[in-house]
Amino acid sequence: MDIDPTVYKTLLESTKAIPWKIDWKTLKFAYIGPQIEQLLGWSPESWVSAQDWAERMHPEDRDETFNYCVSQSQAGVDHEADYRALTKDGGYVWIRDVVHVVRKDGEVEALVGFMFDISERKKTEEELITLQKELEELSFKDGLTGIANRRLFDSIIDIEWTNARRNQQPLSVVMLDIDYFKQYNDHYGHLKGDDTLKQVAQTLAAAATRARDFVGRYGGEEFILVLPETNEASALKLAERCRTMVSQLQIPHAGSPQQPILTCSLGVATTVPAPDADIAAFIDSVDKLLYQAKQNGRDRVESAPRSPAAPTPPGPRTR
Incomplete structure (x- = not known):
């Protein structure tokens, strides 16, 4: 029809x-x-x-x-x-x-x-894309301090290590730990402790000003900075700036047996990665330098220009 x-x-x-x-x-x-x-x-x-x-x-x-x-x-x-x-x-x-x-x-x-x-x-698609980006950002952001978290650090250090090895450029890492933070929490309470962690995080972010400088919370009261194309002298200078800026916050710390204000200890190391160099060993060397800063009196920076740190002494490690 x-x-x-x-x-x-x-x-x-x-x-x-x-x-x-x-x-x-x-x-x-x-x-x-x-x-x-x-x-x-x-x-x-x-x-x-x-x-x-x-x-x-x-x-x-x-x-x-x-x-x-x-x-x-x-x-x-x-x-x-x-x-x-x-x-x-x-x-x-x-x-x-x-x-x-x-x-x-x-x-x-x-x-x-x-x-x-x-x-x-x-x-709807744009809203989903925005939501996905927000979730991705949250997955790489420390929920308390708002700076990068350990997960993002793991990704960044791999990238910067590869770049440094390929281009034969120095790579520096700074690890920072707040002195006597357990005593701080015991004295002032965890809510005040959380506020202090936020202040320290913001201070470190303000200290590292270059576009590729990375600042993240490594865990607990410990923070880490990744400084691409940064030699040992510049890395040490930045670490000292971080230590000074934290002290200048003048945050009272009545629970500290050392000083009446909040302080921090730092370890710094610089390397130009060799083809067979181990990234985990390098990070461990920075951690050992931080431990040495703690052992040597706190509120200080320990560094080892392009060389591994001395072996960690046996026994418990007190932060």
Whole structure:
């Protein structure tokens, strides 16, 4: 049974999808559904040629979308394209164009397709992407202090170690531990202790100012700095700055048997990694230097320029 073409037209124009047809030889619209005016504000009569379609596209999307659609059409390949279409009042709506290439005697005769409003879908996708980025950031951020956590340190040190070995550049690492922090918590309480950890974290972040300098919480009251392309003299200078800045916070520490204010101890080491060098051994050498700073009186910096630290003495390690 034959169906009146007007029935097809009615069916097409009653859907939210916007049908259209372009004559390939002239690149002019043979038809576009009246729904286009409700969606974008432009009347069907204003869609004369493919040039109108291109001009009513976001400038950032125009060249890539236009070139892609033309190349696919020339090849006779059906395709889809997502882009932002300009509304008559100056806004933009996300569109998905689904294009079918009509061929006759092996030659492209026309393009027919449907435009779909995918704004809500795009909004949802963008919200999911934003949420995913936030979750990724949270997974690499220390929940208490807001600076990087141990997980991010593990990733960063691998990258910087590889770069230093490849380029034969010095890499320095500083480990810092707050002196007598258990006694601080015992005296002032854990809430005050948490506030102090935040202050120290912010202070260290302010001390390391270069873009690639890394500051993270290593665990408990221990922090770590990764300093790419930094020689031993510069690393030692920065470590001393960190020690001084923490002391200058003048945070009272009545529980300290040494000083009435909060202080810290630091270990610093620098290396130009050899091809067979072990990154874990290097980090361990920095940790041993921090231990030496504790053993040698605290509130001090111990360093070993490009050389391993002495073996750790037997017995418990008191922070």
